[in-house]
Amino acid sequence: MTLGNLRDLYQQVILERYKKPRHRGKTDPVHRLQKGHNPSCGDTIELTLQLDETHNTIADIKFEGEGCAIAMASADLMAEALRGKSIDEALEMVHRFQSMMKGEAEFPTELRKLNVMQGVSQFPVRIKCATLTWHTLKAALELPGSSQPTGFVSNE
Numbered sequence: 742m743t744l745g746n747l748r749d750l751y752q753q754v755i756l757e758r759y760k761k762p763r764h765r766g767k768t769d770p771v772h773r774l775q776k777g778h779n780p781s782c783g784d785t786i787e788l789t790l791q792l793d794e795t796h797n798t799i800a801d802i803k804f805e806g807e808g809c810a811i812a813m814a815s816a817d818l819m820a821e822a823l824r825g826k827s828i829d830e831a832l833e834m835v836h837r838f839q840s841m842m843k844g845e846a847e848f849p850t851e852l853r854k855l856n857v858m859q860g861v862s863q864f865p866v867r868i869k870c871a872t873l874t875w876h877t878l879k880a881a882l883e884l885p886g887s888s889q890p891t892g893f894v895s896n897e
């Protein structure tokens with residue numbers, strides 16, 4: 742596959758997710774809520790999480806927000822990938838995503854959609870758009886029991 746084709750492929754996935762997100766909205770109930778902001782592009786995001794009865798596993802995850810196609814598509818893909826994962830697994834995936842954007846890791850084949858975002862790493866100014874949702878998730882998971890907004894986390 743040429744670089745041009747690869748670029749088309751990831752642009753296609755990103756645009757499709759941007760136009761028809763599958764995980765937009767708010768979870769019910771809301772166990773965690775966190776807002777994130779990417780000042781360099783103007784993207785904002787609000788993540789809500791529903792945990793299972795053990796409070797160790799993400800039962801559902803949804804997002805609301807305004808921003809560019811990359812930021813919104815990244816949130817939608819992340820929400821899809823993280824449903825049913827434990828909090829520890831989710832934090833490991835945050836780490837993995839950040840490594841991937843530096844060109845140091847990839848996701849396994851069952852999570853290959855997340856690798857689409859690797860294409861974005863060719864455009865350094867857009868990396869923060871792709872990582873905003875993961876950055877926001879990390880903050881949501883590290884603030885136990887918080888279902889009230891604590892202000893925006895910024896990825897600057």
Ligand code: ZN
Pocket residue numbers: 779782783784808809810811812869870
């Ligand atoms: Zn953006």
